[in-house]
Amino acid sequence: MPVPTWSPGEILTSADVLTWMRPLVGYKVGDTSQTTNVILSNDGDMTVTFTTAGTWVIEVYCRYNGPTSNGLAFAFSGTGLTGNFSTLFIPQGGGGVDLRQHPWSYTGMVANTTGVLNTLGFRVSGLVTAKPGAFTFQWAQFTSSGTTTVRQGSYLMAWRAN
Numbered sequence: 001m002p003v004p005t006w007s008p009g010e011i012l013t014s015a016d017v018l019t020w021m022r023p024l025v026g027y028k029v030g031d032t033s034q035t036t037n038v039i040l041s042n043d044g045d046m047t048v049t050f051t052t053a054g055t056w057v058i059e060v061y062c063r064y065n066g067p068t069s070n071g072l073a074f075a076f077s078g079t080g081l082t083g084n085f086s087t088l089f090i091p092q093g094g095g096g097v098d099l100r101q102h103p104w105s106y107t108g109m110v111a112n113t114t115g116v117l118n119t120l121g122f123r124v125s126g127l128v129t130a131k132p133g134a135f136t137f138q139w140a141q142f143t144s145s146g147t148t149t150v151r152q153g154s155y156l157m158a159w160r161a162n
Contacts, residue, residue, distance in 0.1 A: 026046045032149065038143070041140060050132050058158050064111070065148070068115045074140075079131040084104070
């Protein structure tokens with residue numbers, strides 16, 4: 001669906017405003033923890049629903065903590081995802097910052113953890129073309145030990161690009 005063109009003086013419908021002028025946002029109002037779970041699962045808070053096929057600008061910010069060297073595995077789920085995302089995070093084992101680009105279907109991302117008292121954060125951004133349906137942040141522990149928590153204030157945001 002192409003971006004509509006409005007004429008001066010035209011009154012916008014609520015559908016125009018909701019579809020084209022405000023982002024879709026899924027965010028955490030409380031912490032969510034997983035204990036000894038290494039299977040990626042959908043985060044019920046960090047999800048948005050695309051009502052039509054299209055291209056979206058995506059931004060994700062995740063605040064988290066977990067046992068030292070445990071790691072937070074993360075990925076994304078959706079229908080018909082194409083495009084790439086870039087990351088900004090400390091990979092498992094530390095030693096630098098990950099700035100690589102990956103397709104949205106990639107499931108091998110692991111962010112470092114440095115202890116349950118140390119809250120870390122990472123960012124993901126990119127363009128995704130998707131079919132209608134849910135677009136969701138998934139996560140799990142990389143190593144099954146202790147408790148890993150995705151913290152309040154984490155979010156997934158999508159802006160319609162076309």
